[in-house]
Amino acid sequence: MGTDDSDDPSTESGSPEDETGAQTDLSSATKSHTSQHDSPPHVTATDQSSARDAESSSQSIEDMLLEFDEQKGLIRDRSLLDPNFVVEEDRIVGRDAQLQEVTKMLRVALGDNRPPNLFLYGPSGTGKSLITKAVCNNISRICDSRDIRFGTIEVNCQDLDTLGVAVYELAQQAADEAGVDVQVPKHGVATKEKWDELYRIVNQHFDSVVFVLDELDMLVGRRDKQDPAFSRLLYQLSRAGANDELNAYISVVAISNDTKMMDAVGSRAVSSFTPEDVHFDDYDANQLQAILRRRQDAFHDDVVDDDVIPLAAAFAAQTHGDARKAIDLMRVAGELAEREGDARVCEGHVRAAQAKVEKNRVLEVVRGISTQKKLCLYATAAVASQTADGTARSTTGYRVYQYLTDAIDADQYHQETYVNKMKELTTYSLVDFERRSHGPSSGMFLEFQFGERPETILETLREDSRIEMVSESEVQSVVKAQIRNQT
Numbered sequence: 150m151g152t153d154d155s156d157d158p159s160t161e162s163g164s165p166e167d168e169t170g171a172q173t174d175l176s177s178a179t180k181s182h183t184s185q186h187d188s189p190p191h192v193t194a195t196d197q198s199s200a201r202d203a204e205s206s207s208q209s210i211e212d213m214l215l216e217f218d219e220q221k222g223l224i225r226d227r228s229l230l231d232p233n234f235v236v237e238e239d240r241i242v243g244r245d246a247q248l249q250e251v252t253k254m255l256r257v258a259l260g261d262n263r264p265p266n267l268f269l270y271g272p273s274g275t276g277k278s279l280i281t282k283a284v285c286n287n288i289s290r291i292c293d294s295r296d297i298r299f300g301t302i303e304v305n306c307q308d309l310d311t312l313g314v315a316v317y318e319l320a321q322q323a324a325d326e327a328g329v330d331v332q333v334p335k336h337g338v339a340t341k342e343k344w345d346e347l348y349r350i351v352n353q354h355f356d357s358v359v360f361v362l363d364e365l366d367m368l369v370g371r372r373d374k375q376d377p378a379f380s381r382l383l384y385q386l387s388r389a390g391a392n393d394e395l396n397a398y399i400s401v402v403a404i405s406n407d408t409k410m411m412d413a414v415g416s417r418a419v420s421s422f423t424p425e426d427v428h429f430d431d432y433d434a435n436q437l438q439a440i441l442r443r444r445q446d447a448f449h450d451d452v453v454d455d456d457v458i459p460l461a462a463a464f465a466a467q468t469h470g471d472a473r474k475a476i477d478l479m480r481v482a483g484e485l486a487e488r489e490g491d492a493r494v495c496e497g498h499v500r501a502a503q504a505k506v507e508k509n510r511v512l513e514v515v516r517g518i519s520t521q522k523k524l525c526l527y528a529t530a531a532v533a534s535q536t537a538d539g540t541a542r543s544t545t546g547y548r549v550y551q552y553l554t555d556a557i558d559a560d561q562y563h564q565e566t567y568v569n570k571m572k573e574l575t576t577y578s579l580v581d582f583e584r585r586s587h588g589p590s591s592g593m594f595l596e597f598q599f600g601e602r603p604e605t606i607l608e609t610l611r612e613d614s615r616i617e618m619v620s621e622s623e624v625q626s627v628v629k630a631q632i633r634n635q636t
């Protein structure tokens with residue numbers, strides 16, 4: 150097998166491989182038909198397979214659908230490989246401390262009291278949302294038996310661009326949880342009316358509510374950088390909980406990947422929000438293996454090779470131990486094996502899945518960036534691909550950037566602009582940096598480190614026709630020379 154480009158979303162529709170395949174089948178079928186007239190029927194293996202191919206290409210869509218439907222898949226329970234599915238408690242591994250802390254703090258809701266506000270932070274895929282949901286689900290179940298009307302009102306702030314949209318989303322989620330309709334329109338009304346609607350729903354239907362604001366730092370809003378929308382949301386919600394606007398007990402759980410998010414929260418919000426912090430650290434490869442093993446029954450019995458889970462865990466641990474990535478790799482590997490009609494998921498499927506997942510992620514980022522940013526990224530990734538520790542110094546990256554811009558006759562920015570463009574790319578978590586100095590002679594520089602393999606970034610960027618023009622081997626020689634010159 151190997152990397153299946155037809156799985157790439159950019160080639161999904163119109164699948165060029167399928168077209169080529171169909172043409173080959175048709176031409177060989179015609180040839181064998183003609184030869185039957187000219188000479189005695191001597192059926193070769195090629196003829197047989199051509200005939201089979203010709204037959205299968207005349208199969209109706211319905212026949213094909215039914216045939217695929219009858220094929221035994223490898224995946225038995227897809228929900229276990231879905232990142233949004235809340236797994237049972239016995240499938241949660243390596244998060245005892247956080248589970249205990251969050252449970253201890255939120256259990257106050259069971260005694261008909263107000264739980265504290267929480268700030269859960271740590272890298273993506275480290276179980277912040279899972280732990281919150283698992284604890285809230287349990288509280289909800291017990292509250293039901295005690296006649297306490299408990300609700301979890303959860304929003305992911307990633308796709309919410311203004312405070313008004315976020316408040317409407319909260320009202321919508323509250324209404325869904327209560328089984329009623331929101332009575333204000335989504336657009337064309339002041340944010341104050343949306344707040345009032347949220348308070349109305351909460352006051353009418355709940356005794357106690359936990360608001361879960363996932364990826365809160367992404368809610369920046371348009372107004373001003375000093376007082377971002379997430380800060381205003383925190384202020385308003387936690388203040389409403391403390392005064393008469395909300396009768397129900399309110400706790401706000403803010404979740405973020407950005408450990409510094411609280412530094413950006415304005416002083417008004419800090420004084421009303423005052424959360425208890427819970428830190429989620431990276432998983433190591435062993436923990437990731439344990440997480441995957443407890444989901445192995447997502448697959449039918451005995452269809453997953455022994456080396457699949459260790460390899461998927463090792464790939465996911467390479468970046469920062471992201472359980473979502475590990476689970477995703479298992480799912481994609483399983484789906485690749487199914488699509489290829491293989492009887493088992495094996496190491497090769499995991500490697501192909503890794504290439505595909507990485508490439509898709511990089512594609513997602515690079516698709517929308519300017520040529521200049523692509524050149525900065527390409528130069529830096531080219532350096533990182535040649536250093537022993539996979540890092541790239543900004544000073545070296547800039548020289549390679551200069552070479553690239555000369556080679557394709559593009560505008561050339563100053564080093565400071567190159568550095569700023571690279572820094573902007575850190576918001577996509579594709580690249581990170583640290584300020585460093587290797588002694589007085591080297592001066593200060595930024596050291597960039599990539600979240601994905603630099604080779605994947607280079608490969609993806611070479612799909613840009615301007616970058617493709619530059620000789621790969623020449624870039625490599627320039628990079629090597631520049632690395633040798635590093636002091």
Ligand SMILES: Nc1ncnc2c1ncn2[C@@H]1O[C@H](COP(=O)(O)OP(=O)(O)OP(=O)(O)O)[C@@H](O)[C@H]1O
Binds near residue numbers: 234272273278
């Ligand atoms: N300790 C764990 N045990 C079992 N599954 C886990 C564990 N931690 C995370 N997962 C699984 O990994 C995936 C991602 O987890 P989750 O969404 O909780 O991460 P997160 O820290 O909230 O990430 P993000 O910051 O990106 O939202 C989910 O499918 C979740 O079920």
